[in-house]
Amino acid sequence: xxxxxxxxxxxxxADLDANLRAASDRIRAAANSGAALVCLPELFRSQYFAQxxxxxxxxxxxxxxxxxxxxxxxxxxxxxxVVIAPIFERRARGLYHNTAVIIDADGTxxxxxxxxxxxxxxxxxxxxYFAPGDLGFRAFDTRVGRVGVxxxxxxxxxxxxxxxxxxxxxxxxxxxxxxxxPHEKAAQGFTQREAWRTVQRAHAIANGVYVAAVxxxxxxxxxxxxxGIEFWGSSFLADPLGAIVAEGPVDEEAVVLGEIRAERIEExxxxxxFLRDRRIDAYGGISSRFLDPA
Numbered sequence: 001x002x003x004x005x006x007x008x009x010x011x012x013x014a015d016l017d018a019n020l021r022a023a024s025d026r027i028r029a030a031a032n033s034g035a036a037l038v039c040l041p042e043l044f045r046s047q048y049f050a051q052x053x054x055x056x057x058x059x060x061x062x063x064x065x066x067x068x069x070x071x072x073x074x075x076x077x078x079x080x081x082v083v084i085a086p087i088f089e090r091r092a093r094g095l096y097h098n099t100a101v102i103i104d105a106d107g108t109x110x111x112x113x114x115x116x117x118x119x120x121x122x123x124x125x126x127x128x129y130f131a132p133g134d135l136g137f138r139a140f141d142t143r144v145g146r147v148g149v150x151x152x153x154x155x156x157x158x159x160x161x162x163x164x165x166x167x168x169x170x171x172x173x174x175x176x177x178x179x180x181x182p183h184e185k186a187a188q189g190f191t192q193r194e195a196w197r198t199v200q201r202a203h204a205i206a207n208g209v210y211v212a213a214v215x216x217x218x219x220x221x222x223x224x225x226x227x228g229i230e231f232w233g234s235s236f237l238a239d240p241l242g243a244i245v246a247e248g249p250v251d252e253e254a255v256v257l258g259e260i261r262a263e264r265i266e267e268x269x270x271x272x273x274f275l276r277d278r279r280i281d282a283y284g285g286i287s288s289r290f291l292d293p294a
Contacts, residue, residue, distance in 0.1 A: 002263075003144045005171070005210075006030030006038045007256040009235040009248040011218035012047045016060070019045050020068065024075055030255050031079035036105070036144045037260075039084040041216040041235075042152050042175040043098065046088070051222030051229060053128040061090035064112060069101050077107030082142045084149055084214075086175040088129075089114070098130045100151055100175055105143040113138055115151040116160060123181060123222075123229055126153075139167035145262070148172045148209075155200050155213065159286065165207035166275075171260050172203060176215040179231035193232055201242035208240045208269040210260050217251055240268035 008026045012019050023040050030038045043049075045068060049057045062068060068087050076083045082105050089099035089112075098115035114133030118126050137160050139148045148169030154160045155174045164172055178196060180189050196213075204211040214235045221228030235248040237258035246258035269275065285291050 001145065002259055002261040003036040004034045005212060005237060005258050005260055006033070006035035007212055007214045007235040007237065007248065008038060008040050009214065009233050009254045009256060010041055010044060010216055011253055012044065012216060012220070014047055016045050020071060024071070026255050027075055027081065027083060028079055030257070031081045033255070033257055035081060035257060037082045037147070039173050039175060039212060039214045040086060041214050042086045042177040043088055044086060044216070047220045048177045048229060049222070050126045050129055051123045051220070051226065053125050058096060058129070061088040061096050063090050064099065064101055065109065069103065069109060073103050073107040073109070076103045076105055080105050082144055084173055084175060086151060096130055097133060098126065098151055100149045102140045102142065102147070102149060110142050111138065111140040113149045113151065115154060117153040117157055119153045137163040139164055139169040145170055150174050152176045152178060158203060158206065161203035161207055165209050169209060170262060170265060171210040171212060174200065174211070174213045176213055177231065178215060179229040182227045182230055185230065193234060197234070197236065201238045204238040204240055205242040206274060208265055208272065208274065210240060211238045212236070217253060240265050
C-alpha cells in the first residue's frame with residue numbers, strides 16, 4: 001500500500017478566520033494533487049502566542065469538537081482526505097492543552113493527541129498555557145492506515161517516537177512551530193536547524209518508519225518591541241532510512257508532497273532489524289529521571 005502525504009507549510013496572520021481559510025485552501029489543493037493525508041502546522045489558527053505570558057490569550061482556545069474540527073471535518077469528508085488539525089484545546093475552565101486532532105477522511109474524529117513535553121524557554125513560554133498531555137503516546141487507525149502524531153517539542157525525545165512506532169504507526173507526524181531567535185541566527189542558526197532535522201531523521205531510522213515534520217514560516221513578533229521568532233520552515237518527509245524524500249523551503253509557504261510506501265518499511269526493517277534485536281529485558285532504567293552512580 002502507498003499513498004501521498006501533504007505537509008502544509010504556512011505563514012500565520014493575526015486573523016484566526018483567515019488562517020483557517022488559508023489552511024482549508026491548501027488542504028483542498030493537496031487533495032487535488034492526490035494527497036490522502038494532510039498535516040497542518042502546530043497551533044495553525046493563530047500566530048505563535050506563547051512568545052509572552054498573557055492570560056487574555058486563553059481566549060484563543062476552543063473545545064474538541066469545536067469550530068475548527070467541525071469546519072475541517074466537513075472539508076475532510078468533502079475531499080476525502082485524512083487531516084491532522086493541531087489546535088489550542090480548551091478542555092475545561094482553566095485547563096488547556098496543545099492538541100492535535102486526527103480527522104478521518106469521512107469527517108469523523110479518529111482520536112486526538114495532547115502534547116506530552118511542554119517547553120519553557122525564552123519566547124516559548126508554553127508551560128504558562130498548556131497542561132502536559134495525559135493521553136499517552138498513541139497511534140490512530142485512519143483510512144490511509146495507522147498513523148502516529150506527536151507535537152513539536154516531543155520531536156526531541158526518542159522515547160515518544162519509539163512508543164508510538166511500537167503501536168504500529170507507519171508514519172510519525174510532528175506538527176511544529178520552531179524557529180530562530182534573530183540574535184542567534186548568524187552564530188547558531190545552521191547548527192540549530194541541522195540538529196532539529198537530524199534528531200527526527202534518527203527517529204525514522206531507529207524505528208523503521210516515515211517521519212514528517214510540518215513547520216510554519218514567517219517572522220512573528222508578540223509585540224512590536226520584541227525581536228520575535230523567525231520560523232524556519234524546512235518541513236520535510238524522511239523515509240525509514242532517514243533519507244529526505246520531500247522538503248519545503250526555509251522562508252516560503254509550500255504544500256510539500258511525499259509518498260508513504262508500506263513496502264519500503266518492510267524492506268528497511270528486514271535489512272536493519274532493530275525491533276527484533278531490542279533488549280526489552282534490559283531497559284528498566286529508562287523510566288528513571290536520572291541514574292545516579294552507585
